[in-house]
Amino acid sequence: MLTQMLRRSTAVHLDVETLAETHYDAVWRFCFRRVGRELAADATQETFLTALRRASSFRGDSDAKTWLFGIALNTCRSLSRKQTRDLPLDEILELQAQSGTPNLSAMRLTQALKKVSPEHQEVVILHELDGFSYLEIAQMIEIPEGTVKSRLHHAFLALRRHLNSEEDL
Amino acid sequence: MNLKEDLKAYVDGELNADQVKELERAAASSEEIRDEIAVLRSLKEDCVSLSATPEPTGKAALLHRLKGARPARKPNFMWAYAGATAALLIGIAIIEPVFSQARIAGSSPSMEVARTATPNVEAPAASAPLEHGDFSEAKKKEEAPDHDLGRKERADNSRPRDAEAQQSRNPTTVPAIPPSYGRDIIYNGAISLEVADVQKSVTEATSLIQGLGGFVVTSESSLDALGKASAHLEARIPASKFDTANKTLAKYGKILSQNSSGQDVTADIARGEGRSRALAVAEQEYIRMLNASRNTSARLEVRRRLDEVRAEREAIKAELTRMKDLAALSTLSINFEEKASVKPDGPIGNWWDDSNTGASNALGFVGRILGRVLIYLVYLSPIWIPGLAVWLIARRRALK
Structure with a gap:
C-alpha cells in the first residue's frame, strides 16, 4: 500500500486532450478491429473519457500510448461482452473486398483467424494488425514479454495448421 | 534458445543482435529454416493486408467534449489514510482511559x-x-x-x-x-x-x-x-x-x-430476632428430649438436630x-x-526535567497506542486482509 501511495505521489501529468489530438485515429482503428464500425466511435470516445478520469493515476510505468491503448482494449472487451459480439473479422474482410483488391490469401487467413483461440487472436491482431511490439503487448495485456513471443509463435502455428487443412480440402 | 519460437520473433524483428546472428548462421546451413522463415514472412504480409480500416469518425465531437471536461481530481488517498489513522488513534486515546478506569474500579x-x-x-x-x-x-x-x-x-x-x-x-x-x-x-x-x-x-x-x-x-x-x-x-x-x-x-x-x-x-432485624427466639425454644426442647431419651439411636438423632438448630441460630445471631x-x-x-495550581516558571533545570518527563510520557503513550493498534490489526487480520486484497484487486482493475 505504501509503495502504491508513493507511486501515486509521483504520478505523471497527462494531457488527455493532446493525446486525443495525436492518437484519436489510431485508437479508432484499434477499436474498429475489435468492435466493428458501428461501435468504434463510441468505444473510442469512452476510451478517452476513461483516460481523462484516470489521468491522475497514470504513473508513467509504461508509455502514455501503451497506457491509452490498454484502456481502449478494456473498453472494447467490455463492449464486446455487453453486445456478445466476436471480433468483426467479416467486416475487415468486407472492407478488403470493397477496396477493389480482393486477396484470396487474406480471405483464407480471416477464416483461419476465426478458428484460433481468443488469446491467439488477440496477440495476432495486436502485433500484426495494430503493429504493437512484444513489449507493448506485454504491458497492455499484463503478461510477460516471453509469453507474448510464445503465444505469437503458437498462434502462427495454429493459423498455418488451419490454412493447410483448408488447402487439403 | 528455442529456435522455432525465435523464428517468428526473428521475422518480427524482436531478437537482439546476438540472437539474430545465431539464427542467421543456423538458417544459412538449413534449407528447412529458410523455408520456415519464408512461410512466416508470407503469412505476416497476409496479416498486414487485413489492417486496412475505414476513415475514423467522431474526432471533432470528442475533442469538443474534452475541451469542456476537466480531468478528474486526483483522489488523495494519502490524506484519507492519514485521517483514518489519526481518527483511530484519537478513538483509542478516548476509549483507553475508559478501559483503564474500568480496570481500576474492578x-x-x-x-x-x-x-x-x-x-x-x-x-x-x-x-x-x-x-x-x-x-x-x-x-x-x-x-x-x-x-x-x-x-x-x-x-x-x-x-x-x-x-x-x-x-x-x-x-x-x-x-x-x-x-x-x-x-x-x-x-x-x-x-x-x-x-x-x-x-x-x-x-x-x-x-x-x-x-x-x-x-x-x-x-x-x-x-x-x-x-x-x-x-x-x-x-x-x-x-x-x-x-x-x-x-x-x-x-x-x-x-x-x-x-x-x-x-x-x-x-x-425483627425477622431475624423472631427466628432466633423460635430456634432458642427449639433448642431448649431438644435439650429436654436429649436428657429424657435412653435409646442410643434416638439420642444421636436428637443430638444431630440440636447441632443443626444451634448452627442456624449462631448464623442468624x-x-x-x-x-x-x-x-x-x-x-x-x-x-x-x-486544587490545581498554575506553577510559576521554575529554573531552567526544572524546565528541562519537565520537558523530558513530558516527552517520555508522550512517547510511552504513543507506543502504547501503536502497540494496541498492532494487536488489534493482528487479531482482526482475518477480516481486514481479505477485504484489503479484494479492494486492491478491484482498484487495480478499475484503474487499468
Missing part, C-alpha cells in the same frame, strides 16, 4: 498509582460490635458495592483531566438525613472535595471523625503523574453523627461530588450483629483532591 486499590496505603483501623475499644470479629466479613460482603463506588470515585479523582469536568458539574447537595425514629437504617455516603492541602485536610477529617465517635477504616494517599496529590478515607461514623460529618466536611473545600443512601433493615453494626455506624467514603 481491581485492587493498589493498582495504577503507587499509593501509600496505610490501613488505619482505629477501632475504639468501646465499639462492641467490632469485637465480634465479623466486621471484615460484613465489610467485604455488604459494603462491597459502596466500596466499589468509592474506588470509582477515587479513579475519577485520580485523573486530573476529569477534575475540570467535575468542577463544572453542579455538586449535589445531599439532603440532611432525617431522624431514624428508632428504626435501624444503614447509611452510606461519599463525598469528593477539592482542597488546597490534601495532607492537612486528611488530618483534620481524621480528627473530626474521631471527635464524632467514629474511626477511619482506610486511608490512602497518592500522587499522580503531574505531582497532584489525592487521598481517600473510608470512615465509620455513628449514624446520628452522619449528617454532621457530611456538613462539616463540605466546608473543607470545593465539593466535586456528594451522595448518600440509606437502607432500612428494621424489618430484617452473626447476621443480626452485622446489620446492627452497619446501622449503628454509617460508612462514609471521603476523597480529597489537590
